[in-house]
Amino acid sequence: MPTTTQTVLSRNLACIGRARPEAARLIASTEPAPDVEFVPTEDGVPSAWIAELGPRGPTRRALASTRRPIEEADRLVEPIDPRQTAAVVVVGFGLGWHVRQLARKLGRHGVIVVFEPDAGLLRRVLETIDHSEWLAACNLIVLTDPQDEAAIAAACRGIEHALAIGTQILEHPASRPRVAWASRGFLERFTAAMRAVRMTVVTTMVQTQATIRNATQNLGHYVTRGGIAPLRGACAGRMAVCVAAGPSLRRNAQLLADPAVRDRCVIIAAQTALKPLLRMGVRPHLVTALDHHQISARFYEGLSRDDLRGVTLVIEPKVNPAVPAAFQGQIRCAADATLDHMLGAGCAFDHGAIEPGATVAHLSYYLARFLGCDPVTLVGQDLGFTEGLYYGPGAAIHDSWACELGEFNTLETMEWQRIARGRAQLSRRADVHGRPIYTDEQMNAYLAQFQRDFARDRARGLRVIDATEGGVRKSHTEAAPLADALALHAGDPTDQTVDDLLATASSVAPAAQLPRQHAPAAAEQRLGTLIDDAEAIARHSRAAAQILDQMRLRHADQPYVNERIGELERLRGAVAARAEAWALVHRLNQTGGFNRSRADRDIALEAGLDPLQRQLRQIERDRTNVSWIADAADALGSLLRDALRTLRGGPPITSEPPPPAAASAPDLAGPAAPPARTARRVGAVIVAPASELSSLPRWPSGATLLETLLARLGHGPTRGTPVTIVTDAPALVRASLPKDAPLDGVSVLPCDAPRGAMGGPALRAARALSACSWRGGLAGATVFDEAFAPAWIAAALDAASPTLDAALVLSPRWPLIDTDLCARLIDASAHDPRCARVAFSQAAPGLGALVIDRRACGDLATAMRAAATHGGVGAMLGYVPIAPIADPIGGPACLPIDPALRDALDHAAPACALDAARIARALASAGLDPRTADGPAIARAISSDALAHPPQAPRHLIVSLSDAPLSEPLAAAIAGLIEPGYTAVTLHDDRPACPDLARCVAMARSRGATAVHVRTTAAGDDAALDALIGSAPDIVSIDLVGADQGAFLAGRPDLGAAGFERSRRGVDRLLRSRSLSPSPPDCPHPLPWVVGRICRAQATLDQLEAVHDHWLMLTGAAVIDPPPSGDPRLVALPEPELARRRRARDTLAIDDSLCAIHDLGTPTIDPADPRRSWAGLAQARSARPMNQGRPPC
Template sequence: MAATTSAIPDATINADPASADRRYVLPEDAPYLKNLEVLWTLDADLARRIEAIDEPYPAATAKTGVATIALPASAGGRVVQLHSKYDPIAEADRLVSSASADKPAIYYVHGFGLGYHVEALAARSGDEAPIFVFEPDLRLLRTAFELRDFSKLLSANRLGFFTTLDKAALLDRLQPHLAMFSLGTTTIEHGPSLQVAPEFHAQYKQWLAEFASFARTSLNTFLLNSAKTAENIARNIGWYVASPCMSRLKDRFAGRPAIIVSAGPSLRKNKHLLPAIQDKAVIIAVQTTLKPLLEMGIEPHFVTSLDYHEICTRFFENLPKTYGDGRRRLRTELVAEPKATSRIFAMLDGNVSLLGSNFAESLLREMKPNKAKLPPGATVAHLAYYLAEWLGCDPIIFLGQDLGFSDGLCYAPGTSYEDVWRPEFGRFCTPEMKQWDQIVRERFILRRIPDFQGRPMYTEERLFTYLQQFERDFLQSKRTIIDATEGGAAKRGAKSMPLADAIDAHCQESFPVDLSDHGGSRWDRTADCAASLRKRRDEAAGIEDISRQTLPLLETIRDHINDQNKVNQAITKIDALRAEMNRFGATYDLVTELTQKSQLSRFEADRRIKMAKLDPTERQRRQVDRDIANVRSVMEAAARFAELMDEVAASLQSDQRREVASANARGAALGSTPAGRA
């Protein structure tokens, strides 16, 4: 990096009276140059902004000879001493004394000061523990980087700095560490820094609490549903191959408005405006609203589904028999993630498109489907939003997306949820009473949030998590996002507007929404599909066999940990088995999708071992215990996976016959018979 000039205290510059041009040239070993050289490789934006600061703060010297500094408080005109005037290092050690190497994996530090406590924390915590620092004062960071050498700490790539209030950036940078949140977090508050910038730190504390809720819900949902998701994708593999790729729709409606219709309580306020704009916007319904819209005479252009549970079939039951001018075939295209329950695909008398999936692509790696993928969504509304972006729509208008309990209701009246509850309705149990009963049952996870007008309203933890994902997406989007729900939660990044106004501003021009190039589902590659699944079955059997051979060797190491000769002999055999297992790497990853809870346990055990200060024998003992548990779970998952492959391969042919027969019946009713297509 080129030499950097800076106006810094005379004691730290290489002054040369004979050359005024060199007055502010730093010596090659200056801390600032070392720090910025590393920072430019890790966070170029932060390095650029720090270098743009003209001068550091003036610093003082503590009794122990190290630097200290004082800054004005945010109010009252008083001065806050950021570090001890006597011994800043001892003070920092006391602040982080609760941290230890075998405790939480993630640390939040509010306030950097001159970094003494951050260095002390890094020394006390595990070598892999990320440390996120929240510090808004770039001039203070420049001062710290000029006075003290943090280059080794920065080079360890454990520090992440947040210097501006940016919730989208916070979510983006924390989400890759989601698994580590299962190990816990610890917050270190540098008290003087909180006095200097209280609003900044208060806001980040709120956002971190919100992210903790998001992380907890996301992780629990993933662990609970991962095996079911993998099983559903496998069972839907015939539809995955038969349906066309979503690449055909990329930017098809660029610059056209999209309206996403969700089933929140506020939907009842404005759904009557939709019939007039069916040809003036791309209408995307979540699965819950398909039937109510069809009953109103509105055929949405798309409907989204991703839920694995079979209760979702209720949203596709008893749909109207005819559409439009007496047509018997629905024009609405179902866009679904392949993890959705397979029963809905056959129930919908319309076209089906499945999104790309890494799991499905790996199952069928010989066939190379290469289907287009959209970002993973937590709900059908998220999927509808990602679909609108894929289509190129702008603006994207949300309707019925309350994400909370507007007017004491969970859902808009008339959805399929009322069909489920209908037997309970009567004089003393109205639909409204039943919905309020559902809310009250979840009172232990209720929280108050601001609604779209800034008033308090209730939501629950799961819906609040969905709100966090939407806000992250909206804040990153280059599209105009309009919240026309007229109820529900306030959504950062979306412009709140009545639907009538959004229609007047953006939905005045008619345009064709032609989806006829779908072409129907093709079922002519079923044999190739079954052949791929049988290969995966054989590979899973190989994984199970290698795991079975490995387990007693690991037990030998555990039982004879102090007999190095026996340990070495077992390790030699394990190394040979590991090399053999590597041949099944891609299928091994598929198998572990069926045992994600044990994979998380292995991850947690591994991180705790790495963070702990252990002697070699104890470290090896813990590693062996970790590996024994993991090998057992992989062996069981491989057996389950092989059975699943056999089941799906056997069912493919009957699925093909059923879907082709159904298509031929529809074709006959319309006066034509599709050949080899469904």
Template sequence: MPPAPPAADAADAAGVWPANLAALRRHHRAFAAELEAAIEDQEPVSLAWEASRAGPRVATRSTPCGPLALGSRFDPALEAARALAPIDDGEAAAVVLLGLGLGLTAPAALRRMAGQGRVIGFEPDLPQLAAVLAGVDATAWLADPGLHLFGPAASNAELTAALEPHGVELTQGTRLITHPVARRLHGEALGAFSEKIAGLTSFCRTSLATAMVHAAKTQRNLARNLAVYAAGATTQPLRGAASGRVAVCVAAGPSLAKNAHLLADAAVRERVVVIAAQTALRPLLDRGVAPDFVTALDHSAACARFYEDLPPLPGVTLVAEAACHPVILESFPGPVRLTGSDAAEAMAGEASAPAREPIPPGSTVAHLSVSLARFLGCSAVVLVGQDLGFTDGLYYCPGTAVHRVWDAELSPWNTLEMMEWQRIARMRGTLERRPAAGGGACLTDGQMTAYLQQFERDFAAMRRAGVRVVDATEGGLAKEHAEVAPLRETLAELVDPAATPVRLPVPDAEGLDAGRLRTLDRHVEALRAEVAELRRVCGAGAALLERMAACVEDPAALARENAKLAPLQARVRGELSAAHDLVGRVNVTGAVRRRRADGRIKRARLAGVAKLKAELDRDRDNLDWLGQACDATLATLGVAADAVRRGRGS
């Protein structure tokens, strides 16, 4: 254990500091390590403690400008409570504390959240915090599961890994509360952390909006692809198939034109695994490079343009998410494998192919390419064409399918360069300059920076697992946890010309498994009947809730109606659980609304009839959305039944 920081007296340090440090190590391991390193490496901060007029102790530290109190000498607890006054308990579900001060604001914020939100604490002055923790007992609030602590060394990847699971709270409402001493002494650090939080919130908002908007479309695509998913080739044979090899993940950013030709060298091409995003397939083929894999996940039929006029590609395997648009599977002129999907498994049931490990999904095909490289067991991942920005004022690599679509619109008054800029300018509201990989700055937008958040989280995990990540894009944004090097030098270093060529499994060309298709047909029909029954249960439950809302002032009548809900709830948890799980995958918006309503009720500390009315309103809204999701799921299962019968040739 590091020595105790200077405290009010030796007794404070001897008793309080070990307990606080133990709590930090137990609940905030990374932050505790950063704090201990700061104690070892930085000058300690000495605090002078005294009792405030209201009783709680307050500390003063010396600065070049004179003594500076960390809280009110009159009533520091009241000051902490007033700092939280701008928070709307009904809406804000996340509070960011920029500076922890005397450690009074954090527990007050946790009480305000009432277990239904997140409190994110950032402390730019770790020696000062160590001195505070040597003088006050913070073990209770340090152990609260709703608290997340970060120091100056926290990276975007660390923030994303810790807070992405709580994206609903972040997007519901995030309030920043700045400690005045931290603002005065560390304004620049607070600004940098605020930008990281803004970027993370934008990423979570994009992810949540995508899930809400595309939930029904995703299920519909799954239904149309269900026969291929259950009875076609899986990705399981690819698990570890390229262990120890180098993967080159190719995206279609503008910098791809600089170095894609280097992959055409046969000595290189045979000894690396080339994974191309679907947008990069055409530019690679035009340069004489046939990738090993093409990744796809687009939900829209517009992606068909990436597969137009392609030659037969028997040696190129399409690895697609099960929810991709079916036009991709219909158009690709080569073998196809679909990644594992919990949603598809729920729809396919026992008819699905043998268990397959899921490949972690991503926001884009480029994320899927990196995940596939990890699934293959590659020891190094090299990024090419992954700009995430508008290098040289361009959005796409020259020669992409989009440029072919634009051909009919080109003229001396509407050049390709003008159309590239128009595409960039669509996002003018979120355009910004960020550090570039080769130094300087690169223009990017909010969508690209959201993608960057996920990449940096993944790269950090890969490095911890011993996987080397090299950004050989030669343009675009700087990426945390990725080395930067030119592609030519990277290939010369990583590719051994004496190594044996890479050999990868290719799916058999035998078509779909007829036995699984028969089983799938029966399973889908059974699911349709269950979902129809769940819809009837939702209607009965909604009628009960209406009657309960009409008698909230009559406890006896309310109890009689409430007792009738129990059998319905038991059916949903029991015989209709599979149908409820499937419908829940469509009901993303309803689930988010329910979670937010739960938080508002808890944080508002309602009681009695007011609480009951709020809960009934929440439950009626929830059943309304669930019923709509049942209707959508029934339509989707009808599509699935038709697709399965087509697969069977009937």
């Protein structure tokens, strides 16, 4: 029998403590389990019984087979293949025999993570059985706490490659009942940590080149701007408040607006939180940035030097160069090892090293510790999607979304869809209140890193206060409201201000921490040397590849092979002599290095290879490896040449260049695109059906829109692009052009085939209330859908000679397209495989266009035949619950544009004479020639005109009806306010109870409203519903209020339980009637559109997902409305300025007493001259600053 000795325990714990000293200390300090009885076995090693209290009284359980524990262990580990598995998570240590057999199988070529929650049992086993021999020969990590996410995350650190190669879970059968209480929670947390590690590994390999490109493009900033070294310890003992832009930011960030708080606490904001804080009157001391994508420049759009007075941007040099270019204030650079290595001692200086951040929020935290701050308080750091939101109020992304907001596309809808687009990555956790909350793998990865950092700092005696008041729970923090944290830790009002502390630290910085005057010139010289060395490494590597090819072919001739080995050694020496460039190549070659490591492991694990076979495998490994090195050296040379051009004054490269032509494009709406050819042919296709040509307005001069469009295409960068006008009315096309006008490069293609598009009344209705938005219509309808006719486009591609690969899709209603943007779209489609299927932009309607290739066009045509609601460009670029994709506006297929194009106050696609006159006036006022003016200038002219000249009629008229009959004054006002072909009408009848609703609908239609939209709870009686159905509105919105009776009553207590039942019956009745109505040939989607609407309210937070996605799949239309004004916890997200301006300019809401119900002073509309009343109201709105008063309408 084994004997218990302290020596055995010490030897075992010494081995365990190598990887996790905390585990060794815990086991050593724990009393051994008393009820373990060891017994001999036939395998010559001990087994044991452990006493337990079962449901029927005391019992005992074997910790391993009591006959043959080694044979049992061998059977358990036999399925594990070390070639496919590099990491094994063992649940239950038992007596350790199965772990021993696994360790002998993996050796040093794998990692074993053992979870055993019974530290007392571990103590008893490890002081009794000497496992030290095999423990010393393997990589083993012991974890004991199933709740300690920081320890689990720390255990994954350093074994990333093993986890990425392959991980398997091995449950010890004998331990399963004993550890079941803890194993599920442990495995959930370990799996989350492992996913985070794998994401980090993949991100590192994928983003390495972009990281080095950004760093080298920022070289000018790095050698001329100050570093953070002078700030080390500058704010020792002060509290830092690290602000992120999570959904909970609005709850307490306004407390930071107090100047006394800013004087006493260091305020550090992630760049995503900068604009929201400035809007709240909070001016952070420091802002952090490190994101690699150029889209991050939007966080600084519109911010002047005065706005940023007293704010310093701290960047990691890997940030996209668009960020420091956009920031108008002071910038400091943290140290970057790659750049320091690249520059050498001649021009580098001490920038101040800081731990690299996974996110700006991590960088903010590390910066706070670098400054010496303690405690660090977190605000807005949700790490989850609090209350159905992805971002906090006022987030910069809301400004990017503003151009597509409208009646059927609210911020709340887009926030939910932003979450749901990553559905495959979503998981649920508990929030700070114990309620379920969605988070995703990326957020989990960030949480794991934070908790590891917090655990480390708490062990150092430092404190972290989580004052987010929302989001997920965070281990190793103290939860407290921000007000309490400020009261306790903000410091003495008589202390030196934070601004003074930072200024003093900067003023006394030693010379070694300051930029050097000659640094730019020295950096240029250094880059030239590195470029030469990178080219030499590429040459030597390709020479080595040729030698290795010959060695592989003549491997049997060992004297020849040995001679070639000598040549390889000489080449290796030549590469090693260029140590600085070689280190950079190695840094760039992350994927190649990972593959080399994996190949080494595979060869080491290959049993039975004789020396010659092993050598051949090594030659094959090296042949692949030197090819990776040569490619990496080429890439490094290219990066350095680009950096040299930028350093000498060239524009920074802010976007990732397209991958090689052989790469396949990422998927937007189907299978990956075929490899992009170097010369894809793209032509312009103008889709001109008779129904559109016959209704097009003309310019006030009498010229046609089509004439202007063709003139623009014939000038500038699109000149020479083949143009095909595909139409079912060639005579109308000719009539739209000056008589006998030459059509150089333009062909007219007659086409009688069905267009294959949504088209007709359904599309007009879908887009009527989003006329100024490129996206945001019903079913996600975009402006591109207005010109999208897949059958006609395919015909035009085929008719060209030679045939075309893709089409720049245009409408005759877009006479002022930005030809520079069109040329960029064509070039992206022709040369960038990531844009092979589709390329587009966020330009306002009439200024941008879409390029779509033949295959994508065919795929969408097929999708539209299968389901008209979920076909078309809107479905490809939008959110479809059963096939969610990341929003393409964040990908390479969406080309970056001048913000003026995106944020035009009005559209440039005339649909009526009023539109044509407005646009012509705008161009004339700006002195612009419509045939040659550039797109941003046109957009600015349209916006300026929109501010100077309120429209003659509301674009959106909202009438709130009651149960009173329609009065003649109200009827006259409605009729007078509608401009034919311009105004859309919403009739709000939420019971329904208005006896004249059908008359209102008929009147609006007869006056030429672009669409008639009825909004109702459908809670009226059958007769009222039948009247609504019979009135044939274009759109019916159902205010569902809630998915169940409780939520319904919380939102509409006035309707009662009977109202809930009537509403549900009314919805069914409406949907049935729609399904029975035949659709006209040009309108495959049934009318009316039926929109399911639900408010984001306390009673509905857990219903948003199910209701929104159900209605989106059922009818193609769903809206999440802002919370009701009386909700004490939830508030509506503030509208971005562009959306407020558009709404103030275009929308009028009146009730049946003719009051303008959302305007200051509730003015009334004169039924005798409603247009005059509207003009006065619109003028008053345009004169009122947008940030004062209640938003109109």
